[in-house]
Amino acid sequence: xxxxxxxxxxxxxxxxxxxxxxxxxxxxxxxxxxxxxxxxxxxxxxxxxxxxxxxxxxxxxxxxxxxxxxxxxxxxxxxxxxxxxxxxxxxxxxxxxxxxxxxxxxxxxxxxxxxxxxxxxxxxxxxxxxxxxxxxxxxxxxxxxxxxxxxxxxxxxxxxxxxxxxxxxxxxxxxxxxxxxxxxxxxxxxxxxxxxxxxxxxxxxxxxxxxxxxxxxxxxxxxxxxxx
Amino acid sequence: xxxxxxxxxxxxxxxxxxxxxxxxxxxxxxxxxxxxxxxxxxxxxxxxxxxxxxxxxxxxxxxxxxxxxxxxxxxxxxxxxxxxxxxxxxxxxxxxxxxxxxxxxxxxxxxxxxxxxxxxxxxxxxxxxxxxxxxxxxxxxxxxxxxxxxxxxxxxxxxxxxxxxxxxxxxxxxxxxxxxxxxxxxxxxxxxxxxxxxxxxxxxxxxxxxxxxxxxxxxxxxxxxxxxxxxxxxxxxxxxxxxxxxxxxxxxxxxxxxxxxxxxxxxxxxxxxxxxxxxxxxxxxxxxxxxxxxxxxxxxxxxxxxxxxxxxxxxxxxxxxxxxxxxxxxxxxxxxxxxxxxxxxxxxxxxxxxxxxxx
Numbered sequence: 075x076x077x078x079x080x081x082x083x084x085x086x087x088x089x090x091x092x093x094x095x096x097x098x099x100x101x102x103x104x105x106x107x108x109x110x111x112x113x114x115x116x117x118x119x120x121x122x123x124x125x126x127x128x129x130x131x132x133x134x135x136x137x138x139x140x141x142x143x144x145x146x147x148x149x150x151x152x153x154x155x156x157x158x159x160x161x162x163x164x165x166x167x168x169x170x171x172x173x174x175x176x177x178x179x180x181x182x183x184x185x186x187x188x189x190x191x192x193x194x195x196x197x198x199x200x201x202x203x204x205x206x207x208x209x210x211x212x213x214x215x216x217x218x219x220x221x222x223x224x225x226x227x228x229x230x231x232x233x234x235x236x237x238x239x240x241x242x243x244x245x246x247x248x249x250x251x252x253x254x255x256x257x258x259x260x261x262x263x264x265x266x267x268x269x270x271x272x273x274x275x276x277x278x279x280x281x282x283x284x285x286x287x288x289x290x291x292x293x294x295x296x297x298x299x300x301x302x
Numbered sequence: 303x304x305x306x307x308x309x310x311x312x313x314x315x316x317x318x319x320x321x322x323x324x325x326x327x328x329x330x331x332x333x334x335x336x337x338x339x340x341x342x343x344x345x346x347x348x349x350x351x352x353x354x355x356x357x358x359x360x361x362x363x364x365x366x367x368x369x370x371x372x373x374x375x376x377x378x379x380x381x382x383x384x385x386x387x388x389x390x391x392x393x394x395x396x397x398x399x400x401x402x403x404x405x406x407x408x409x410x411x412x413x414x415x416x417x418x419x420x421x422x423x424x425x426x427x428x429x430x431x432x433x434x435x436x437x438x439x440x441x442x443x444x445x446x447x448x449x450x451x452x453x454x455x456x457x458x459x460x461x462x463x464x465x466x467x468x469x470x471x472x473x474x475x476x477x478x479x480x481x482x483x484x485x486x487x488x489x490x491x492x493x494x495x496x497x498x499x500x501x502x503x504x505x506x507x508x509x510x511x512x513x514x515x516x517x518x519x520x521x522x523x524x525x526x527x528x529x530x531x532x533x534x535x536x537x538x539x540x541x542x543x544x545x546x547x548x549x550x551x552x553x554x555x556x557x558x559x560x561x562x563x564x565x566x567x568x569x570x571x572x573x574x575x576x577x578x579x580x581x582x583x584x585x586x587x588x589x590x591x592x593x594x595x596x597x598x599x600x601x602x603x604x605x606x607x608x609x610x611x612x613x614x615x616x617x618x619x620x621x622x623x624x625x626x627x628x629x630x631x632x633x634x635x636x637x638x639x640x641x642x643x644x645x646x647x648x649x650x651x652x653x654x655x656x657x658x659x660x661x
Contacts, residue, residue, distance in 0.1 A: 194391050197352050200378035201385035202405035203454065208379075212404075216395040 076272050082249055083257040084276070090165070090253060091233040094172040098180040098229045099222075101173070106184035107210075125182070127175050136242025139171050143243070161243075168244040168251050172233045179228040187221020188214065220292050227288045231281050306364070307458070307490060311348050312357040313514075320344050320355065320514040328363065330506030331484055331491040333522075341514035342494045346460050349492065350385050351378040362458055384451030386461040390443035392435035398446050399431040405454045418453050424486060425449045425479055441472035445479060452487075459491045465500065480504055481660075485578070498533075502542050502582050503660045527622050527629035529612040534620050534631055539585040541631050542660065547577045556601075563626020567601040568657055580660040587656040588632035590621060592642055594651050602654035606630065608644055619644075623652060 076084075109121060127135055143149045143161040150160045161167030191214060199209040215222065237255040244251030246260070254273060261270035306328035313320040320341045326332050334342040347353040349360060351367065354375060360368040367376045392401050402418065422428050425445045435443055444464055451459060464480075465473045477500075483491070484504060493504060501508060501522070508525035510517040510533070518531045526533055526541045533539060543566075545559035550570065557571040559579055566581065573579065595603055609629075610622035619639040621632040630652060644650070 194387065194389070195393060197378070198385075198387065198391045198393070199404075200352070201350060201383065202450070203379050203408040204404070205377075205379050208408070213393060213395075217393075 076276070077269065079248065080257060080269065080273055083252050083254050083273075086249065086251075087234055087253040087255075090168055090172055091230050093169050094176060094233045095180075095226060095230045097169070097173050098177050099226065102177055102180035102184060102225065102229075106181045107188055107214075109181070110185045110188035125178050128178050132175065132236065132238025133242055135175060136171065136239040139167075139174065139239070139243050143167055143170070163243075163245045163247060163251060165250055168240060168253075171239045171243040172236060175236055175239045176229050176232045179232045180225040183221045183224040183228065184218065187218035187224075190221075191217050223288060223291060227284055231284055234277070235281070306362065308359065308361040309345070309349060310357075310359040311345065311355040313344065313348065313353075313355040318344075318514060320348070322514075322516055324509065324516060324519060326490065326492070326509075326519075327507055328490050329488065331493050331504045332507040332509060333501050333505035334492060334494045334509045334511060335496065335501055335505075336511035336517075337496060339513075340511040342496075342509075342511045343462055344514075345511070346462050346492060346494050349458075350383060350460055351376060351381055352385075365457075382454070382457045384454055384456035384459040386444075386447050386451050386459070386464045388463045388466050390435070390440075390447035392443055392446060392450070394435050396434075397431065398427065398433055398435070398438070401435070401446060401450050402431075402453050405450065409454055417455060421449045421452045424482060439472070440468050441475045444468065444472075444476055448479070448483075452483075456489060458489055459487070461491060461493045463494050463496070465495070465497070477503060498536070498538060502540060503580065505542075523629045527631045529610050529620060529622055534585070534612070534622070535614055537586075539620070539631055539633065540582050541585070541629055543581045543583065543628055545579050545581050547571060547573050547575050547579060549575060561626075561628060563628060564604050566654070566657065568659065571659055582658045582660050583630065583654055584656065584658075585620065585631035585633040587654060588623075588630060589653045589655065590623075590632055590634060590638075590642065590644070591651045591653060595653065598653065600653040600655055602657075604652050604654070606650055606652045608646055608648045608650060610646060611639065611644060623650070625652065 105124070109117060140162055141147050143153070145154065145160050153159065153161055161170060195213050195217060196209055199213045204212060235255060237259070240251065240253055240256055244253075246252055246256055254277060258270050258273050261267070261273065305325035307326040309322060309324045309326065311320055311322045318339070318341070322341075322345055334345060336342045344353060348355045348358065355370070357370050358368045359370070360366070366374055367381055368374060393404065396404065402422070406418065422431070425448055427442065427445050427449055430438060430442055430446065435446070438446065448464065465476060468476065481503065493500070495501065505522045507520065508522050509519040510525060510531050518525055518528060523541050523543065525531065526539070528534060543561050545561040545566065547557060548560045548565065549558045550556070551558065552570070555570040557568045559566050559568055559581065568581065571579065604625050606623040606625045608621060609624050612620045613636060614620060617636050619634055619636045621634060621639065621644060623630045623632060632652065
């Protein structure tokens with residue numbers, strides 16, 4: 075059965091994933107919009123940087139973040155200057171790392187959805203007196219709804235599943251940085267396979283259910299392809 | 303009277319350049335006509351502000367929408383225009399009613415719903431209001447798009463080849479609605495097309511474009527009959543006369559129509575006396591005689607003056623004539639032109655063998 079410590083890690087994981095996903099949507103939406111529409115020379119570089127966490131081993135990303143957020147790192151000096159101390163092995167540090175680690179899963183579906191919409195609906199909205207911001211909320215968001223759903227769910231589930239970055243940046247501190255994946259590792263290390271089974275099973279069922287729901291919903295969503 | 307629409311644009315895309323200087327009338331349908339790549343759509347998009355010409359001046363009814371010298375450029379959403387795209391471009395996530403309301407929600411509440419109702423009836427889309435665009439035919443979608451643009455009570459209506467994506471059957475479904483707009487709308491319409499049929503049916507003013515420039519512009523009949531633009535040389539060259547039904551000769555299945563400088567007999571038209579008609583006369587149906595033919599089967603014989611001749615170097619001569627104030631084109635053989643000794647200012651008689659009604 076799940077122990078109370080297991081429940082604590084589940085709760086913490088949910089908290090990290092929720093806050094990270096919210097931050098990723100706020101940061102990722104304008105970034106994806108810009109990437110989908112710009113012809114700037116920076117596009118290639120920014121695209122590559124955003125996609126980097128997809129291919130880098132999480133430990134590499136975690137290592138650099140640990141160094142940069144440490145007292146001698148750029149980010150560390152900045153956060154010290156702000157008077158909030160350094161981020162490694164804190165909840166905030168975990169959120170920052172999660173955002174950087176999972177943001178391609180938010181930006182890429184959004185960017186693809188925005189690109190699919192194309193110019194035409196935006197032009198139609200402009201000729202119907204809608205300002206660009208108005209158009210974004212009244213036309214782009216409804217048409218890109220499948221993209222937003224995909225982004226939220228992939229961003230969230232990917233954050234739930236992270237391990238390498240957490241271990242490097244957050245460590246293994248109960249109630250602060252000990253998330254489900256780390257707890258499973260702890261159980262296995264302690265040869266406690268039965269507890270590991272329970273927790274792993276919860277994650278498996280959760281992830282499958284969420285993805286199944288996503289793809290079922292997506293199937294019934296109208297897409298911009300149908301724009302006539 | 304000066305024209306209320308002043309359009310001057312210069313735009314350089316390297317391979318394509320647009321250089322236009324036009325003034326257009328404030329009512330009726332002005333057709334921008336030309337081949338693809340002639341710049342007619344680019345010109346329309348510049349007027350809408352969807353594209354920005356580096357150098358430009360645009361004034362509609364005394365309001366300056368663009369003046370690059372003073373750095374004025376009104377963004378599209380602040381221009382009181384209606385725009386109909388080649389593809390209807392309806393919002394797929396909104397119903398027909400939602401599409402119609404989209405713009406209305408964003409303008410001051412001065413417009414009333416009676417206007418919208420009238421537009422909905424005019425375009426025959428009342429039964430479609432609750433449907434999503436995906437459940438409409440191409441012709442229905444385009445009618446909704448026209449209604450959506452008109453609902454805003456715009457100062458000018460811009461239409462970019464609204465029939466080009468439709469098959470012949472759908473075109474004929476929409477053309478009558480466009481002709482109706484013609485008689486009901488007080489605002490000017492700029493209409494882009496490469497179809498001569500649409501020109502003949504809709505245009506009051508014609509702007510002929512080629513390679514990003516205006517080749518000629520003016521009233522339709524004048525443009526159609528100008529010998530220096532290719533329209534007059536076309537096999538299907540024709541002139542369109544505005545006429546009014548004056549009486550029906552039911553015994554003969556004929557209708558008499560009058561125009562500014564005379565009258566014509568047409569096959570019986572199902573229209574009340576006083577109805578305005580657009581009568582198209584193909585150049586190939588017009589023949590020329592030096593004296594009034596006394597015994598001829600042709601009913602429509604009118605005195606005319608030759609105003610110009612052009613040889614097509616293929617045995618055919620295009621003759622431009624003036625019947626009162628109306629221009630008329632005749633395609634005759636070069637041999638006939640020589641035998642008759644046709645020259646400018648010569649008084650002749652034209653015999654019109656056939657006509658067609660366009661609305």
